[in-house]
Amino acid sequence: MPLLRIEKLSKSFGGLKAVSNLNIEINEGELIGLIGPNGAGKTTAFNLLTGVYEQTEGKILFQDKDMRGLKPYHVTQRGMARTFQNIRLFSDLSVIDNVKIAYHQRSSYGIFSAFLRLPSYYAGEEEMQRKAMELLKIFNLDHKAEEIAKNLPYGEQRRLEIARALGTEPKLLLLDEPAAGMNPQETHDLMNLIRWIREKFKLTILLIEHDMSLVMGVCERIYVLDYGMIIAQGAPDEIKSNPKVIEAYLGEEVV
Amino acid sequence: MGNVTEQVLQQIVNGLSLGSIYALVALGYTMVYGIIKLINFAHGDVMMVGAYAGWFATTTLHLSFIPALLIAMVVSAILGVLIERIAYKPLRNATRIASLITAIGVSFFLEYGGMLVVSPQMRTYPPVFPDTIWNVGGIIIKYGDIVMILTSIILMILLHVIVKYSKIGKAMRAVSFDNEAALLMGINVNNTISATFAIGSALAAAAGVLMGVYFNTINPLMGIIPGLKAFVAAVLGGIGIIPGAMVGGFFLGLTESFVSGLGASTWRDAVAFLILILVLIIKPSGLFGKNIREKV
């Protein structure tokens, strides 16, 4: 049984079909890439998956459950987390608070414990603090826990956003252009990090990327999207030599 | 039955008079919101200042209606531009809430500063018009009703012509559509915004003078409630949309006079706010507006 099954998914804005007849299957533990030229509908696909938009047609089955009509927070609670192409951190809050907010949905105490500072408040806060610090350590951000998120260098902000997404304890992680704006060295480190967190957290990852080298390097299977439709799918080597893909990327270098 | 029809027609006449005031004020709200996305809370108070300017022109200067109206419009236009330059311009890139708070501040400044200058007491407008009353089949139409409705219709046609055909009108539409693109096309955004404030404030002043003439009395706090209601009218029609403000104004005026006609005049203000909340909940973009979503 696939972890995520997208069947005939379509989304139109007025007359414009941003995504049409999308079919994707992702099995547990896979690392899948979704690529395509600018404006192909990749981010729209993510927004559909995470409940930011509702589909016009088709089905999204996550762990065999229909996700239609769920709000983004609900989707996250079901175990799907994401990052954004244009980083959306809580930029005026501290690094650790960014992660603690992600842990909120698993928080163990209610508002009356908070009002009255009952023992469960202290226990809950301590647990969150501990878990958040562990996560920051993994991303090598623990020494910056009290810094304000917007003061971090760009690459660290990207890492923090991934850390924060992991704070929701997802089964499926959606990364929207994680390497955008990174130099080759940072991209390379990011590739290793992505591979590593997949092992460490037993994650399934769906990655949108523009940077072909990253996708070709880490993904096991790739879907290619153009004008809202899947034009090719397969292993990185097959994709590289697929004439349709080359045509879609005409003028761009395919690795 | 005939009696009911008479009553209804009478309320329509009253509602149109009241509505024309709301519509004139609502236009200023809508134009300013359209161009800088600010709820100009002080707009009702600009109307009040206009009413005082008109009062001064008719009492101290012994001018007749039309020159007094023009003087009031000029005074308020200048005031509107000053408010924009001093209080709103520095905040153009601030959050909407900061701008809104400032606008509330300006509103209170005009109201209570006005009290210091002209004293809190009520002033009586001199009778500018003959108190001719026509009785058309039981419906009472005052001279003031005719002047009020005619004046506002003339001003609205004038505004329509300006916005549609003049150079500044085209600039206004361009800035409200896309501020930055307009700037790149060589439009002087600052002047365009000033012009918007000037025109909107002049219309409010006209409404203020009409109100003074129609209801006879004015006071420094007279702008609050009509200002809020004009805002309701603007939201009702779809804020930022000029014809919407006109329709919203007349709709609100008619609704209110019917509520009063049913003997519930103490609830009149509550009905206006109820309409506001319902519109905001059901269709926040108003009757003529389109919904816009934030891009993710």
Place this chain on the structure above:
Amino acid sequence: MGKRINRQSVVTLLGVLLVYAIVQGSILMDILPPFVALTLIQVCIFIILSTSLNLINGITGQFSIGHAGFMAIGAYMAAIVVVKFQGPLMLALLAGALVSALAGFLIGLPTLRLKGDYLAIATLGFGEIVRIIFLNMEYVGGASGFSVPKTITWTWAFWLMVISVIIIRNFIYSTHGRACISIRENEIAADVMGINTTKYKIMAFTIGAFFAGLAGGIYANYLYIIQPLTFSFLKSFDILVMVVLGGLGSLTGSILGAVVMTVVSAALSGWPEWRLVITAILLIVMMIFRPKGLLGTKEFSLSFLGKKGEKNASSKD
């Protein structure tokens, strides 16, 4: 972590006790002029109002300018319990707060889909509707007002204020408070992080309304008479000014704002127009030059006094 009592909370506690003791002592010795006593109780009432409004406007990033509406509901409900049913004061205050919280919940459900300035206007409309309803209710005296015996003492007002501030503070520095802050910071990201943004907005509104209702109840049982006009937009504006001047998102800022504005109003009470003109100018100047208010989202902390000790509102003790 784990250190539940630190130096700062001890210093704060001592300060609170000292303020209480000095005022209570002067009352017992009968050396406190009635005008000062009135002002001090008003300070307590406005601290509850400003901190509770800050929870909605500063912490959660919503924008309500109808706080006087909730205050009115609490005031009238408490007055009804005391006058019409001869209920005890405590019960009256609680009833006022609870009914106000219910109103906050009910008005929150539909209106919180609105954002920013639209929400502001809707809450303004709500506040005015509440006022007009009381104006038309002969049961509570209509426009002429509703007489209530004076039973609130300094002790009541002060400790209810302290308890309110502590509860609001405890909420803010919990995971639930962080959820509210995340909505203020970036609503879309908060949603995607699994936070039910609607739930937390309504929660902030309900808690805020609860304490505004409590403040209303204290007000009603102190001032002998309540009138619908007391709870007009002007009152909402006063509370808003306190929160904005102190800093949206700063609890200590709201307290400071409430103290300063109430004392200044009392000092200028003979010249009400001047008071409002000055307030208005202050507000405009503040928005232009320091839009985040005196303290921004920072907290003023006693133990680091002198070192310009400021802490972020969201980080823990």
